[in-house]
Amino acid sequence: MATERDAVVQRLRDVGLRVTGPRMEVLQILTSGEHLDVESITELARVRLGTLTSQAVYEMLRHFMETGLVRKFERPGRPAVFELAGEPHQHALCSRCGRVANVVTAVPEPPKKGLRGWLTAETEIVFHGECPDCRKQPTALA
Numbered sequence: 603m604a605t606e607r608d609a610v611v612q613r614l615r616d617v618g619l620r621v622t623g624p625r626m627e628v629l630q631i632l633t634s635g636e637h638l639d640v641e642s643i644t645e646l647a648r649v650r651l652g653t654l655t656s657q658a659v660y661e662m663l664r665h666f667m668e669t670g671l672v673r674k675f676e677r678p679g680r681p682a683v684f685e686l687a688g689e690p691h692q693h694a695l696c697s698r699c700g701r702v703a704n705v706v707t708a709v710p711e712p713p714k715k716g717l718r719g720w721l722t723a724e725t726e727i728v729f730h731g732e733c734p735d736c737r738k739q740p741t742a743l744a
Contacts, residue, residue, distance in 0.1 A: 606630070607626070607630070610629045610630055611626065613671060614671075617670065619665060619666075624651060627651055627654075628647055628659060628662050631643055631646045632672065632685060633686060635685070637675060637683035637684070637701075637702035637703075639680075639682065639684075640663065640681065640682075643659050643663075644656045644659045647659065670687055671687055672687055673685055673686075673687045675693060677700050683702055685704075689706075690709075690724075691705060691706050692704075692705045692707055692726065692727040693729070694728070694733075695729070695730055696731065696732055696736055697730055697731065698732055698739075699733060699735070699736050701736075703733070705729060707727065709727065710725070712725065
C-alpha cells in the first residue's frame with residue numbers, strides 16, 4: 603500500500619523534478635487542501651526541516667507551477683496563496699480575512715458576442731463575500 607510520502611515522491615518524479623526533502627515537505631504541506639501563502643508554507647516547513655528560506659519556497663513553487671503540480675490564486679491587496687493542482691474548480695474569497703475556499707460549480711460558456719476572435723483558455727469565477735467565521739464577528743466601525 604502506497605503511503606502519502608510515496609505519492610508525493612511519485613508526483614515529483616512524474617513531472618521530472620528531483621526528489622529533495624524540501625520539495626517533498628512543501629508538497630506534503632499543500633496536500634492539506636488549504637490555500638497557503640509563501641510565509642505560511644515556509645513556517646510550516648521549518649518545523650520539520652529546521653531551516654528554509656522564503657526565497658527557496660518561492661523557487662519551489664515556481665517550479666511546481668511550471669510543471670502543473672501547483673496553482674496560484676491571487677488575492678487583491680494580500681499575498682497570493684497556493685494549492686495543489688487538481689480537478690478544475692472555482693473559489694470563494696472572504697473580503698475581510700482573505701480566506702479562500704474551493705467551490706465546485708458549473709462554469710458558463712463564454713459569450714458569443716464581445717469575444718470575436720478570442721480563443722478562451724479558461725474561465726475563472728470568484729465569489730466575493732464573508733466567510734462564516736468573519737460573519738460571526740462584529741464589523742469594525744469606519
